[in-house]
Amino acid sequence: MNFMAERAERADQTNTTILVVDDAAASRCALGAVLRRAGHRVVPVATAGEALSELDVRLRAGALPDVALVDVGLPDMSGFELCRRLKALPLMASLPVVHFSAASVAPSDRCRGLDAGGEAYLTVPAEPEEIQAVVRAAVRGARMRSGAENRAQDLTLLSETIVPVQTAHSPSALARAAAEGTARLTGGPAAVFVVGEGGAVYCGAHSGRKAERQPDAVAREAVARLVRRVTVTAAEDSVLDTVVPAPLWPPGIFHLRATEDVRMVVTRTRDARAAVCLTVPKPRYGDRAPGTAALVARLAQATAFAAQPLLMYQAERRVALTLQHSFLPKRLPELPGVDVVVRYEPASRETEIGGDFYAALRTGAGVLTAVGDVVGHSLDAATVMVEIRHALRAYCVEEPDPGALARRLDRMLQHYHPEITTTLCLALVDPVTGRTRIANAGHIPPLVVRDGVGAAYVPAAGPLLGLGLERPVPTEIVLEPADRLLMVTDGLIETRGTDLAVSMEQLRVSAEDAPLGTAGLCDSLLDRFGRDREDDIALLALRLTD
Known part of the structure; x- marks a missing residue:
């Protein structure tokens, strides 16, 4: 020495x-x-x-x-x-x-x-x-x-705070997890902001025993402006630790005195398209250990690393929802002789993008209805959904028979998307006679609800589209004027850990007790089963009119 x-x-x-x-x-x-x-x-x-x-x-x-x-x-x-x-x-x-x-x-x-x-x-x-x-x-x-x-204790604590950040399923959940972690590291209240492109700001707040009031839109935008100002000249992968004077900090995020400043720890994602900002009241920052600042900086970097793919998913989801909403109009064209109501609910999880769809088309042989689900949750699933719907509209002009349509769509998928499979249920209804032909490709079969009598599933089954397997002959039934034909995607009832047959029986019983009419049927079932679902939901209900 x-x-x-x-x-x-x-x-x-x-x-x-x-x-x-x-x-x-x-x-x-x-x-x-x-x-x-x-x-x-x-x-x-x-x-x-x-x-x-x-x-x-x-x-x-x-x-x-x-x-x-x-x-x-x-x-x-x-x-x-x-x-x-x-x-x-x-x-x-x-x-x-x-x-x-x-x-x-x-x-x-x-x-x-x-x-x-x-x-x-x-x-x-x-x-x-x-x-x-x-x-x-x-x-x-x-x-x-x-x-x-x-x-060792610091590293253990840091790893415990990073795990929820890495497993967050959406930008909002990420901000909440990072706020929880920041509060644990600093021993005081914390708020985290994920600032994406196009003005999107996701935030989460925590104060130990009780959650801070979530920042409103004005406060979020004020913090976003501060973040953009700080990061405009920041080097790539740098972590900026700065103090915001009390007069510049938007009120309502922390329970601060008028003279209390706020410390911001800011870093950008690797593609520099977004930024993460961890904030704590300055007087209460770093009291727990001398290395607190370094730990918070590491947490900020981990949060930014996790934010990039989540924000990409979010952008992809917006594109997919735009496709879905543009090709799944809530108002259907006039269909003589039938009353048709549709409902569509996107998945509650922000990163899930489904391929659920419905259609109600006028053909020379009657009204063709369809409900389907492209297997998978991605932008690809949404685009294939659009292709199937367009193909269905084109094919049914020449041949509206459900069996023939299922075979043609099966060949189309095999040719253009051999890696994709789809469930689909097709029903061709003659409004005059009520004669209905149903072709089912791996989908939940239609449910016929008879007022005052009960509800029963139509015994129609068949393999998924895209497998090239032989398809059974369509099932034929006759709808009475008081009958309602209900077609749904599995997102309405499928629950992890619960057998699908059990969920289908619960749906059947609920449909029996639903209000009269097609709209009342769909709305009551959505209210009963459709809350906080992890998959998209599509419903179509049809009834003959006088």
Whole structure:
């Protein structure tokens, strides 16, 4: 070690507090004098009992000494036993103990001291330099152990906060998870903002025991402007830690006094198209540990890393929903002889993009209705849904028979999208006679609801489209004027952990008790089954008119 490094180490280890436990007053005085000359504070006690009492008081005050110098031959218990008791207490186990003795100087005595948990053993009298060196070594070792333990605790805490961030399923959930993590790291309230392209701002807030009030649109936009201003010249992958003066911070996000500033930790996603901002009240920042700032910076980077794919999904979802809404109009064209009502609900999960669709088309042989679901949740599923719907509209002009349509759509999928499969149910209804032909391709069969009688599924089944398998002959039924034909996608009733047959029976029973009419039937079933679903929902209900 060079002179400057040694000097720095010695300076770092002065102003330490040393507990001296010795029943001999002259010895306590001599040791105290040596240690005070070296810049240490000395707390002298005469017995093991006094030492335990002193340590208990200091532990409650959060100010344990840095080292304990313990005489082996104490009157109430040996120094070895005192050391064992201290090391057995979790909150005192890290206190380094140095045994000393003028009488017990055999190698076996040194071994007993080390076995009891002591860090070193001094034979007194000793030169002041040796005493000071042993104390410095004990302090250095304890601080190194404490530093390693603190770093391990920090890394454990950081990993615990990052896991929910990495598993968040949407930008909003990501912001909430990051706010929870920031609150854990800083020990105070926190709010997190994910600022995407096109003005999209997602936020989450937390304050430990109770959640902060979610920022309103004005507050979110104000924070977004601050973030854009901060990141406009930021280097790629940099983490910016800055303080926003109280007058510039939008009110209502934290319960702050008028003079309290806010600290912002901001970083951008790798594609630089979005930014993540972790915010905490400045007076309450970093009180938990010296490394808090570094931990929050790491959390910000992890949040930005997780935000990029979620925001890409969000953009993809917007495109898919635009496709779905443009090709699935809520108002259908006039269809003579039938009353048709449709309902469509996107998945509640923000990252889910489904391929559910419906259609009601006028043909030369009657009204053709269809409900289907392209397997998968992606923009590809939504685009294939559009292709199937267009193909269905084109094919039914020449041949409206459901069986023939199912075969042609099957071949179309095999030719253009061999990796895609689709469930589809087709029904061709003659409004005059009620004669209905149904072709089912792996879909939930239609449900016929007869007013005052009950509800039953049509026994129609067949393989999914896209597999090239032989298709059965369509099932034929006759609808009475009071009957309602209900067609749904599985997003309405499918629940993880519940057998689909059970869910279908629940749907059948609910349909029996639904209000009269097609609209009442669809709306009551959506209200009963359609809340917080992870998949898109499409319903179509048809009834003959007089």
